[in-house]
Amino acid sequence: MHLLQHWAVTALVAASCSLSSRDTWDYIVVGSGPGGLAMADRLSEAGHKVLLLEKGPPSSGRWGGTMKPQWLQNTNLTRFDVPGLCNQIWADRNGIACTDYDQLAGCILGGGVAINSALYWKPHPDDWNLSFPAGWKDADMKAAVDKVFTRLPGTTTPSQDGKIYLPQGFNTIGGGLKAAGWAEIDANKENGLRNRTYAKTAYYYIGGERGGPMATYLVTANARKNFAFWTNAGVKRVVRTGGKVTGVEVECGGSSGVVSLTGTGRVILSAGTFGSAKILWRSGIGTKDMLDVVKSSGDGSSMISSDQWINLPVGHNLYDHVGTDLEIAHPNVVGYDFYAAYNRPNQGDMNSYLNGRSGILAQSAPNFGPMFWEIIKGSDGINRHLHWQARVEGSRATSMTVTQYLGTGSVSRGRLTINNQLRTIVSQSPYLNNAQDKAAVVAGVQSLRDALGKVSGITWVRPTSSQTSEAFVNSIPANAGSRNSNHWIGTVKMGADDGRSGGTSVVDLNTKVYGTDNLFVVDASIFPGHVTSNPTAAILSVAEHAAVKILALPAAGAA
Template sequence: MHLVQNWAVAAAVAAWLQTGAAAPSINEARAGPASCSTSSKDTYDYIVVGSGPGALPVADRLSEAGHSVLLLEKGPASSGRWGGTMKPSWLSGTNLTRFDVPGLCNQIWADRNGIACTDYDQLAGCILGGGAAINSGLYWKPHPEDWNMSFPAGWKNPDMQESVSKVFSRLPGTMYPSMDGKLYLPQGYNTISAGLTQGGWTSIVANDQNDQRNKTFSHTTYYFSGGERGGPMATYLLTASQRKNFAFWTGAAVKRVVRTGGHVTGVEVECSGGTTTINVTPNTGRVVISAGTFGSAKILWRSGIGPKDQLNVVKQSGDGATMVSSDQWIDLPVGYNLYDHVGTDLEIAHPNIVNYDFYAAYNRPASGDSQSYLNGRTGILTQAAPNFGPMFWDIITPSDGINRHLHWQARVEGSRSTSMTLTQYLGTGSVSRGRLTINSQLKTIVSTSPYLNNAGDVAAVVQGVQNLRDGLAKVSGLTWIRPSSSQSSAAFVNSIAANPGSRNSNHWIGTNKMGTDDGRSGGTAVVDTDTKVYGTDNLFVVDASIFPGHVTSNPTAAILIVSEHAVSKILALPFPAAAA
């Protein structure tokens, strides 16, 4: 069933191959975004800030409902579909860029110039598509406890199922990204999955059995389609772009929202040609910020929304002269509740494992590999670097009685040519939190590390490492590199610094927490359960920054689902009384 979505494309590719020419790309060129304009006087019913997996479903659904929508992205185009041009020479003459070919995704770690945000102290994509343009495309349905453990009423698992269905009907995902239905260089998957089976773990299909995530494993799932990245830009952005009431700009860095009290009238945008204000429709217009965990917090601070210590930093910066006056500030806990999946890397080696050098393949893939990809969208380059699989799960309950969900992801890379790195991600149920702040140069800083500052979280990570070591104990020929066979699991976990340099997964969430406890009156929430910023009547935040706690599902899938759910709530809200 996981190949069904590719049959139509596969048939087209097969027919084309009979002509002897290169395969057609599903990545057809489209009318690309406009450049940021300082001369525009248009107004819009909705301005959506950002272009990642939070922004795109919102923009699509709002425009589908008949509203005029402007989507603003601070970075350049990425996919060739939207006018992107960043590519290695072997893709010359095609409509593909480095962002379209799954096997080239690791290049972000070697070359991020013009792609990564320069005003954050952590890696994030400032490019059309946001994180969904640069990540590995991993994608699976959430476990019910992802919603039930920390999300508020109206956002529990039963509430989310309609949105889950909408997302996965538009973007089903696949375990077999190559157009011939084969998995290439599966030795790593075979080695680990066989070991887990021997250790008592059970094989599942991740998106069919998403409630079975304890001592289970699966092939890795991706949001790829037709042998290309696809994803939100090939679905939500594609349909939105076909409507006359939708527009999108690149190179448009939103500085702040323009507001009087709690009512937003527009956004101030920095273009290469200067600064301009784009207005929303008087009385009924709305702004949705979806610039990510760092970017959305920064925009709120610059807009006079946040804790006073951070607003004073902005006031004393180069922004100070144009910042909203202090009597208009809205005191909310923006930047608190920061979290990231705690990453713990283990490494094993086994003689059966075969490594593929994806970094070398960026500029000089073997001719057979490049031709297989270009002519039929088959082969190793249809798979995300560095060859993932399996993914597997464990649930640990420490002495505090709170379930911690662990997701593991295996990939073929490490210190040896026969190595695999097994990364444990601590997600749902984790208690540790940190804080994001802003400095005088208006750069966001992880000032309080969110990793393992709770004893139960530490205990879960340690026990998870031990469970995996026990699970793979029967694999003949397997060598433990990290931790060594003589090092205890606790000693290994405690030897890794609990800071972003050592634990970073780049799955940041939480800085604009959603909840019913209004942060203006001593609560912890920045947005209410309609995703509206407390103290405002037409300003919303929809992205991972509103997550109250982490999920164990892949962040892209969770953000898409949250976005679908949020836009339904936004559309159902009446306009302020002043608009009547």
């Protein structure tokens, strides 16, 4: 059966928020990003009664989403299902992006995995070994990573005819790297070989569509009678007495109400680096300065009393990949107008996609490739990992933008705070506030310039040939407006050092919030440090590992 027909037959619709329900739940999972989807699946698989709550509307057509251009009207596909339309988030984010954060995040079923470019590859061993605590090192994570990639293998050829379309950009940069001595690898089979290596871009697309966690973890969870999920159901706070959580306060349809746990139930926050932190603050968990802000807001009258506040460093340890954009131009590079394809697609490309899930629209905009890596060892002895992503876009018709991401090994950190309008704010920039972090970025820029220096016909647009690599890096402001990668992590840090006693951590090694009996956080907010590149696979792996730990814990007991 053709995939389009398959979806039309098996289309599933997310349930709307139902505050009149008197059901109680063994687990309430808050947030439907990759962490929440994987957690909900594994917990319901274990036989528990699970409710998954999503703040935003449906996205994929599989789940009742309706946002789409005219040429998809007679299909069960939406803008989120077609890989070549993923850039539309930069043109129109109304009803999709969270409005209570000062950075872009998806408030929609799937969260980031509904709107991103679907880049997807196995973590490098250092991703776990350099910053994650005991029990979360590479050897500990292997079973979880293997589970993820068995469930969702990924692909480097999303077009269903097996071809890679418009590969000239890949050939130009890949050929230059190869000539400079860099080796080509398979990113998901040789994930430990990421130093002066490059690869074809890997995605979590399935059958020429976005697929990913929404077409795997959510599908199997939804088939179980002990699972339910609601969209347009924002969680205001967890309801607790001391450390015992009894439910969550949900806002939907202009009203609010409490959805309750069973006597031994648990809440899993998977609302993301901004969302999970915000829910904790509104629940009286965080540093006093932030809780005082919430108390003085419109939330104050219903906030838990100050004698039950839990003092933890929520919002600290904020980090994001440091993004540094370089631009080259080469006469062999061929661009494609993915933005125009939203409303005015090329007829042949549209037919190829609709009839066979093939062609350029089955590839992620704006035509990625290659991706490549280098490790820079700092004078402080720390290996800092640089991940590069090349894509065909820029100021010229033949341009490629090549973004360097500094992640694993970096030590710069910032802070997330909340204001009295209950909007989260990146109040302290996490970018390059350590000299060795900046030195690694500069060294990486110079290394790439050296590697591509002998490519015939190449023009350097940024940095210019007369600009030093150091001057170029220094010319880009170290703030979110200029260096943002939207790969935020760290605000609910996991570790053995209890933040109530002067430590830096908010959740323990089982992902349970310190000072609580039955409140857990499983998403990128608990990462102590960053991973090499796009964190989707790492979040799924963390959720798989956390599910095993949480399910093994004894119940906290009835209230």
